Amino acid sequence: xTPPALFSGDDGTVLLILSAAVAAITIVVFxxxxxxxxxxxxxxxxxxxxxxxxDFWMEPVLDALADPDHSPFRHNILRKDxxxxxxxLAQLSVTLAREDREQLVAIARPYMETARALRKxxxxxxxxxxxxxxxxxxxxxxxxxLIVSMWDPSPLVALAAIRALSRARGPDDIELVxxxxxxxxxxxxxxLSTLLASFGNRGVDHLREVMADDGRRERDRVAAAGALxxxxxxxxxxxxxxxxQASPGRELGAVCLRLIKRLGRPVQAGLLEHLASxxxxxxxxxxxxxxxAIGGDENVDVLTMALCDPSQWVAMRASQGxxxxxxxxxxxxxxxxxxxxxxxxxxxxxxxxxNA
Numbered sequence: 413x414t415p416p417a418l419f420s421g422d423d424g425t426v427l428l429i430l431s432a433a434v435a436a437i438t439i440v441v442f443x444x445x446x447x448x449x450x451x452x453x454x455x456x457x458x459x460x461x462x463x464x465x466x467d468f469w470m471e472p473v474l475d476a477l478a479d480p481d482h483s484p485f486r487h488n489i490l491r492k493d494x495x496x497x498x499x500x501l502a503q504l505s506v507t508l509a510r511e512d513r514e515q516l517v518a519i520a521r522p523y524m525e526t527a528r529a530l531r532k533x534x535x536x537x538x539x540x541x542x543x544x545x546x547x548x549x550x551x552x553x554x555x556x557x558l559i560v561s562m563w564d565p566s567p568l569v570a571l572a573a574i575r576a577l578s579r580a581r582g583p584d585d586i587e588l589v590x591x592x593x594x595x596x597x598x599x600x601x602x603x604l605s606t607l608l609a610s611f612g613n614r615g616v617d618h619l620r621e622v623m624a625d626d627g628r629r630e631r632d633r634v635a636a637a638g639a640l641x642x643x644x645x646x647x648x649x650x651x652x653x654x655x656x657q658a659s660p661g662r663e664l665g666a667v668c669l670r671l672i673k674r675l676g677r678p679v680q681a682g683l684l685e686h687l688a689s690x691x692x693x694x695x696x697x698x699x700x701x702x703x704x705a706i707g708g709d710e711n712v713d714v715l716t717m718a719l720c721d722p723s724q725w726v727a728m729r730a731s732q733g734x735x736x737x738x739x740x741x742x743x744x745x746x747x748x749x750x751x752x753x754x755x756x757x758x759x760x761x762x763x764x765x766x767n768a
Contacts, residue, residue: 465493466500473504476519477512485519494526502548520549531557536566543569547576559585562592570595578610586615590622590632597631601663605638616645624651630664637667641674649675656683662694669698673705681707685714693723700726704733716742719753727753
């Protein structure tokens with residue numbers, strides 16, 4: 413039998429080539445393993461150095477905050493360490509009262525050029541870091557940079573700019589945020605409402621105006637209403653009632669009903685009864701949910717009728733509402749009937765017994 417060519421004659425050179433290839437691969441593997449060890453060692457060394465620097469800076473910074481007249485911060489921060497120093501101050505700033513933050517801004521002022529320079533970085537994460545530092549440690553002179561950053565091509569940077577502006581002393585910039593909202597609509601209305609709610613009570617008056625203005629885009633009004641809901645603004649329940657009386661679109665109507673559910677008054681139950689018979693199942697769902705939350709015994713009949721709603725979701729919410737109102741008698745009556753919703757109601761009744 414003739415041996416394979418790989419192991420015969422001059423073809424033995426193939427073995428030499430394979431051996432060389434294996435040796436080369438082994439060398440490469442050891443090289444990268446060695447590089448990994450070196451990189452890890454360098455990273456650990458850098459982390460230890462940064463930790464020592466933070467500890468070294470923290471005490472004089474706290475002394476300066478406690479007694480700025482007699483213990484001013486006099487350390488000269490090396491250029492290569494200034495970003496680390498600003499990040500430390502930014503982390504500290506979120507824990508301080510406003511007057512202490514102002515002193516922290518004074519400490520950071522000589523080094524803010526480092527933060528401004530990052531705005532021109534090609535990496536969006538560094539630009540976002542620049543905006544965060546300017547928002548936490550910058551002064552009024554940096555407001556223009558934050559506004560410009562809202563138009564950064566990266567949504568990450570724009571969001572950082574909006575959050576930074578929301579921490580300002582006045583609500584004047586909230587309308588600028590409304591102009592930028594279309595960029596973030598694909599991220600969902602909850603995000604838009606969260607951005608607007610970050611302005612806090614300082615932005616409430618403007619949010620009410622936008623919510624009530626039927627000349628504004630519906631998405632703006634939805635976002636404003638959602639923000640007021642997050643801020644638990646009781647006065648906005650009256651605006652929500654006015655909007656619902658004008659038959660708004662589904663999304664605006666739904667958020668107004670959620671607002672009334674949380675912040676509404678029993679006197680608004682009549683409107684909710686009317687909306688519980690809407691042609692839109694989403695509106696019926698939220699109307700029944702709100703009615704169960706703020707209604708009373710006089711509204712039980714409407715909730716009982718909602719048990720027969722064509723939408724199972726509406727019927728489920730009506731069942732839960734009657735259960736929450738301790739009107740199990742209505743549920744029991746339907747459970748004993750030959751009705752398509754009888755099985756659903758029996759499940760709610762069983763849950764009520766199990767949780768009793």
